[in-house]
Structures are given as C-alpha cells and as structure tokens.
Amino acid sequence: MELLYKGKTKDVYELEDGNLQLKFKDDVTGEDGVFDPGANTVGLTIEGAGKAGLRMTRYFFGKLADAGVPTHFVEADIDGATMTVRKAEVFGKGLEVICRFRAVGSFLRRYGAYAEDGQPLDAFVEVTLKDDNRNDPPISRDALIQLGILEAQEYDTLEQLTKEISHIVKDDLDRRGLDLYDIKLEFGRDSRTGEILLIDEISGGNMRVYQEGEYIAPLDLEQRLFVK
Amino acid sequence: MELLYKGKTKDVYELEDGNLQLKFKDDVTGEDGVFDPGANTVGLTIEGAGKAGLRMTRYFFGKLADAGVPTHFVEADIDGATMTVRKAEVFGKGLEVICRFRAVGSFLRRYGAYAEDGQPLDAFVEVTLKDDNRNDPPISRDALIQLGILEAQEYDTLEQLTKEISHIVKDDLDRRGLDLYDIKLEFGRDSRTGEILLIDEISGGNMRVYQEGEYIAPLDLEQRLFVK
Numbered sequence: 001m002e003l004l005y006k007g008k009t010k011d012v013y014e015l016e017d018g019n020l021q022l023k024f025k026d027d028v029t030g031e032d033g034v035f036d037p038g039a040n041t042v043g044l045t046i047e048g049a050g051k052a053g054l055r056m057t058r059y060f061f062g063k064l065a066d067a068g069v070p071t072h073f074v075e076a077d078i079d080g081a082t083m084t085v086r087k088a089e090v091f092g093k094g095l096e097v098i099c100r101f102r103a104v105g106s107f108l109r110r111y112g113a114y115a116e117d118g119q120p121l122d123a124f125v126e127v128t129l130k131d132d133n134r135n136d137p138p139i140s141r142d143a144l145i146q147l148g149i150l151e152a153q154e155y156d157t158l159e160q161l162t163k164e165i166s167h168i169v170k171d172d173l174d175r176r177g178l179d180l181y182d183i184k185l186e187f188g189r190d191s192r193t194g195e196i197l198l199i200d201e202i203s204g205g206n207m208r209v210y211q212e213g214e215y216i217a218p219l220d221l222e223q224r225l226f227v228k
Numbered sequence: 229m230e231l232l233y234k235g236k237t238k239d240v241y242e243l244e245d246g247n248l249q250l251k252f253k254d255d256v257t258g259e260d261g262v263f264d265p266g267a268n269t270v271g272l273t274i275e276g277a278g279k280a281g282l283r284m285t286r287y288f289f290g291k292l293a294d295a296g297v298p299t300h301f302v303e304a305d306i307d308g309a310t311m312t313v314r315k316a317e318v319f320g321k322g323l324e325v326i327c328r329f330r331a332v333g334s335f336l337r338r339y340g341a342y343a344e345d346g347q348p349l350d351a352f353v354e355v356t357l358k359d360d361n362r363n364d365p366p367i368s369r370d371a372l373i374q375l376g377i378l379e380a381q382e383y384d385t386l387e388q389l390t391k392e393i394s395h396i397v398k399d400d401l402d403r404r405g406l407d408l409y410d411i412k413l414e415f416g417r418d419s420r421t422g423e424i425l426l427i428d429e430i431s432g433g434n435m436r437v438y439q440e441g442e443y444i445a446p447l448d449l450e451q452r453l454f455v456k
C-alpha cells in the first residue's frame with residue numbers, strides 16, 4: 001500500500017488492486033484554532049472528527065448508490081477510519097462544484113448588492129478552482145471550456161449530477177427538520193472507464209446546514225445524524 | 229440642463245429633449261498618483277485627458293454605427309469635451325462586459341494556474357458587477373439570471389454584441405500594428421425603445437493595447453491614434 005498524497009484532512013493510499021484507500025484524519029481545516037470548513041489550512045485536531053465524517057459520507061454515498069448516481073465509493077471501515085474508492089482523475093488540478101439553495105458565504109460576499117442574507121436560490125450551481133494560492137476562484141462554464149479544463153458536455157453532466165445529488169441530500173435533511181443552504185462536491189473521471197463519478201466525501205464540512213435559521217456546525221451535524 | 233450624476237471621470241446632465249450630455253473630465257482613475265484604468269478611485273488629473281478620451285470614443289462609436297451596432301451616441305463636441313447620448317437604463321446597478329483576446333490582468337490573477345501571461349484567448353467574454361465595495365466581482369451567466377439582473381436572451385445578446393464590437397476595435401488596431409489584449413464595455417436599455425445599446429465610452433481606459441509585446445498606456449494610445 002503506497003502513500004500517494006498527504007492531504008489536509010485525508011491521506012490517500014494506492015491499493016494492490018488499483019483502488020485507493022482514503023484515511024480520514026482528525027485534523028480539520030480552520031484558522032486560529034477555530035473550525036472553518038472553507039479554510040485552506042489545518043486549524044486544529046478534534047478526536048473522532050475523521051470517523052464522524054466517514055460515517056456521514058458512507059451514509060450519503062449509500063443513498064446515492066441506491067439512486068443510481070455514479071460515485072467512487074467501494075466500502076468503508078468506520079473503526080479504521082478508512083474508505084476504499086475507485087481511482088479517478090480530477091478535472092484540471094481539481095474543481096469544487098457548489099450547489100446553493102440559499103445565499104450565504106462567498107456568494108453573498110460577492111453578490112451582496114443583489115441578494116439578501118439567506119435569500120432562497122434555485123439550486124444555483126457554480127464551480128471554483130481548487131487553488132489555495134488564489135483563494136479558490138470561481139470560474140464560469142465558458143472559462144472552464146476556454147482553458148481546456150472541461151468540455152461543454154462534461155460541464156453539463158457535472159451540473160446535472162450536482163443538482164441531482166444536492167437534492168437527494170437536501171431531501172434527506174428536510175425530513176429531519178434541517179435546511180441545506182449549500183453543499184460543495186468534487187468529481188473525477190473513473191481511471192478505468194472514464195465515467196464521471198462523485199469523489200471525495202460528503203460530510204459536515206462539505207455543507208452549510210441550518211435549523212430554524214440557526215447554523216449547525218459540521219461536527220454537531222454529524223453527531224445529530226448518527227448518534228442513536 | 230440638470231446634473232444627474234457626478235462620476236469619477238464624467239458628469240452626466242439631462243437635456244431638455246430627454247437625451248443626456250456626458251461631460252468628459254480630466255480626472256482619471258488611479259492610485260497614489262499613478263493612472264490605472266481599472267482603479268475605483270480618482271488618482272490624478274491630466275490636462276486634456278477628457279478631450280483625448282472623447283476623440284477616441286467618437287471615432288469608435290462612428291465605426292460601430294457604420295457597422296450597424298446600436299449605441300447611445302448622438303453627437304460629440306470635442307472642444308467642449310461633451311458627448312450627447314440617448315438615455316438608457318443599465319442592467320441592475322451596472323455591469324461591465326469584458327472581451328479578452330489574451331490572458332492578462334484579473335483573468336490571469338484568477339486563473340494563473342491554467343493560463344500563461346499573454347496566452348491567446350478566443351474572444352472570451354465575462355461579466356463583472358460594477359460594485360466598488362466588492363471589487364467589481366465577476367459573475368456567471370447563471371448567476372446573472374438567478375439574481376434577475378439579466379434574462380437568458382439578454383445575456384446572449386450582450387455576449388454576441390460584445391464579440392462583434394470587440395472584433396471591430398481589434399481589427400482597427402491590428403491595421404495600425406497594435407494588439408488589443410482586452411476591452412471592457414457597458415450596455416443599457418434605450419429608455420424610449422428598450423433596445424439594447426452600447427453605452428459609456430470606448431477610450432484608452434477601456435482597453436489594454438500592446439505593440440510588439442509592450443503595453444501602451446491609455447493616453448499614449450489616444451495620442452498615437454489621433455494626433456496627425
């Protein structure tokens with residue numbers, strides 16, 4: 001088992017059979033000791049954070065598989081905090097695809113002249129580049145195509161999958177009395193088949209969830225969902 | 229004649245007949261006494277800057293009229309540094325539409341992980357919001373529609389007009405041995421007819437022009453083009 005990549009919150013190993021193993025760590029992103037899922041630096045270590053994120057990820061990847069959404073998920077070992085996945089190549093140097101149901105965060109910071117805090121949005125999709133040095137800039141469909149990062153048809157597939165996945169997560173949370181405001185997803189091409197897959201994880205750190213207007217922090221969310 | 233608006237580089241008056249008069253000032257945008265067309269503050273005053281910008285604007289609006297492009301231009305008085313235009317409403321609180329033939333400026337700052345300085349782009353169009361407080365953020369077609377700033381068809385009209393206008397300016401400069409790297413345009417709806425028009429000005433401050441790889445500052449460009 002070869003270490004391919006040491007990430008901020010996960011390490012990635014290559015397995016003998018060509019699949020990958022993701023090791024979920026207890027490191028979480030943030031600044032000055034405060035957890036912030038949008039931050040680009042590891043801010044602190046919280047015991048159990050890795051397992052909690054994996055538990056939520058396993059749950060949602062299972063729901064997506066039931067709905068026929070292609071993902072990289074193969075199996076998870078909660079006690080070991082590892083997840084086995086199909087190997088996939090990211091687009092360019094990695095993209096994040098965000099689906100917004102309400103105007104908060106960077107959307108509001110950019111477009112606050114036209115949107116109010118928490119204003120409903122119609123499953124609005126946007127893409128950002130994973131680029132810590134440039135603060136993960138948003139990028140339009142046209143620019144993705146112009147720069148050869150995506151083909152027009154690939155963009156349309158990502159957008160359609162993003163809406164489908166985001167609605168599945170939103171509906172699940174709705175049934176628990178929770179409101180999904182936004183969610184960020186990552187996609188890749190299956191290294192063997194070329195199929196576009198949802199990759200990475202779906203945990204508290206990927207989304208903003210509120211209950212009756214009050215923000216629920218990622219770890220609180222994971223505990224609410226999975227502690228009996 | 230009523231003063232409607234005092235701008236950074238132009239003042240706007242309403243005329244008796246419902247048209248507007250734009251008074252081109254010698255104030256130019258910049259910071260710390262250095263001229264920067266992209267800046268949001270007035271940096272310095274340069275004698276003759278207003279007339280030089282107006283002369284170039286009159287020239288290009290004339291070319292566009294010959295090509296059948298709808299603009300707000302009615303007539304110009306170079307000595308008085310004024311231009312009479314049809315009244316138009318901007319989209320939202322004002323948009324800038326940029327057409328890029330080479331990757332420089334904010335495009336490169338955002339997408340430098342995928343583009344090299346000066347790399348050719350295929351008349352790439354993007355829109356930014358005029359919003360000094362938020363540093364004129366770029367905004368996608370989808371976000372413009374989502375926020376009710378443009379309808380899908382209006383976006384497509386703006387994009388098509390922007391490419392047509394930008395190519396007319398580029399071809400003119402090409403014939404003088406000059407390279408247009410990018411240009412920013414503004415559009416509005418004719419207050420009487422609702423027709424989409426090119427508004428504002430087309431002067432050195434609206435574009436980046438190079439000669440054999442060397443940047444030509446806006447006032448130098450205006451002088452080169454119009455001093456016999």
